[in-house]
Amino acid sequence: DTAVSQTPKYLVTQMGNDKSIKCEQNLGHDTMYWYKQDSKKFLKIMFSYNNKELIINETVPNRFSPKSPDKAHLNLHINSLELGDSAVYFCASSPGVDTQYFGPGTRLTVL
Amino acid sequence: AQSVAQPEDQVNVAEGNPLTVKCTYSVSGNPYLFWYVQYPNRGLQFLLKYITGDNLVKGSYGFEAEFNKSQTSFHLKKPSALVSDSALYFCAVRDSGGYQKVTFGTGTKLQVIP
Numbered sequence: 367d368t369a370v371s372q373t374p375k376y377l378v379t380q381m382g383n384d385k386s387i388k389c390e391q392n393l394g395h396d397t398m399y400w401y402k403q404d405s406k407k408f409l410k411i412m413f414s415y416n417n418k419e420l421i422i423n424e425t426v427p428n429r430f431s432p433k434s435p436d437k438a439h440l441n442l443h444i445n446s447l448e449l450g451d452s453a454v455y456f457c458a459s460s461p462g463v464d465t466q467y468f469g470p471g472t473r474l475t476v477l
Numbered sequence: 478a479q480s481v482a483q484p485e486d487q488v489n490v491a492e493g494n495p496l497t498v499k500c501t502y503s504v505s506g507n508p509y510l511f512w513y514v515q516y517p518n519r520g521l522q523f524l525l526k527y528i529t530g531d532n533l534v535k536g537s538y539g540f541e542a543e544f545n546k547s548q549t550s551f552h553l554k555k556p557s558a559l560v561s562d563s564a565l566y567f568c569a570v571r572d573s574g575g576y577q578k579v580t581f582g583t584g585t586k587l588q589v590i591p
Contacts, residue, residue, distance in 0.1 A: 370520075407565060409521075409581040422578050456520055465511065466579065468520035 369393050372457050372471040378475045379447055383436055387442045387472045389457030397421075398440040399458040399466065400432060410458075443472075452476045481503040481570045483582035490558045491590050499527045500554040500568030506512060507573040510551040512542055515565040515584075523548070524566075558589045 370391045379385055391398065399422075400412040406453060413432040414422035420432070429445040457469040481502045502508055509528055513521040525536025532544045541564045542553045553566060568582040 403527050407515075409567065409584070411578050411580075414578065424578075459522075464509075465523045465526060466513075466521075467523070468513075470520050471518075 367380055370457060370459055370467050371474050372455075372469040373400075374472060375470065376473050376475075378477065380477055381449060383447050384443070384445045385447060385474070386444070387455055388455075389440045389442070389469060391438055391457075391459040391467070391469075393459055393461075393467060395459040395461050395467070396437060397460045397462060398434065399460070400440065400442050401456040401458065401468075403454045403456060403471070405453070411439075413442075446474045449476050453459075479508075479570055479572055479580050481568050483566075483568055483585045485585050486583075487586040487588060489588045489590060490542060490565055493557050494574040496555050496558045496562070496587065496589070497588075498566050498587060499551050499554065500551045500582060502551060502568070502570040504570055504572045508551075509571045510539070510542075510544060511569040511571055511579070512536065512551075512553050513567045513569060513581075515567065517564075521567060524553070525572055538543075560589045560591050563587055563589045 373388045397416045399414045403409050412426050415434045418434045431443045434440045452475050454471045454473050456471050458466040460466045478565045511526045512524040525534050527534045527544045535541045540555050565584045565586050567584050569579050571579045
């Protein structure tokens with residue numbers, strides 16, 4: 367009965383590879399987000415979707431592409447991975463623009 | 478542009494003592510303010526929020542926060558700290574208008590010493 371789930375939990379890959387992270391929420395929320403948390407624990411929003419529509423797109427390299435097949439899912443695809451992409455990526459959801467519910471995170475390590 | 482500042486990277490407090498984690502914000506309109514807590518290797522968890530109404534907001538685990546409009550602050554407090562409160566605390570703000578993003582502070586590590 368996990369509210370916001372992400373897969374995989376850990377992802378170790380080589381530079382230049384393409385990888386995806388999946389997120390699902392069973393809370394019935396309209397809005398979903400992707401955040402990046404760096405090694406200093408700074409949390410930065412990357413994207414936000416509302417009812418499958420992109421509403422926030424921060425200054426993120428276009429190697430990052432979010433996809434929302436339906437309201438309950440928001441996946442993140444990353445092309446040509448770089449060392450600097452190593453971080454913990456969090457998915458979150460919220461009912462509108464209220465309290466956010468975070469997933470457990472995906473720790474991405476690029477070698 | 479909106480912003481939030483957490484001036485202390487780390488706060489140390491003895492178990493049983495009161496704790497305060499500071500947060501100041503800047504928005505152009507009315508603020509929506511939030512506190513979240515992150516335990517090691519976990520996602521952020523919601524603690525409390527201020528949208529409107531009473532300036533003193535009570536939240537989970539005995540935490541509370543006071544909204545001070547004149548000082549643009551939203552400090553997190555607890556009367557008696559527990560060792561289990563040790564974690565990373567984030568303040569967050571968004572403007573009340575439309576689909577505005579939430580801006581998170583840089584986080585404050587709270588260390589409660591037994």
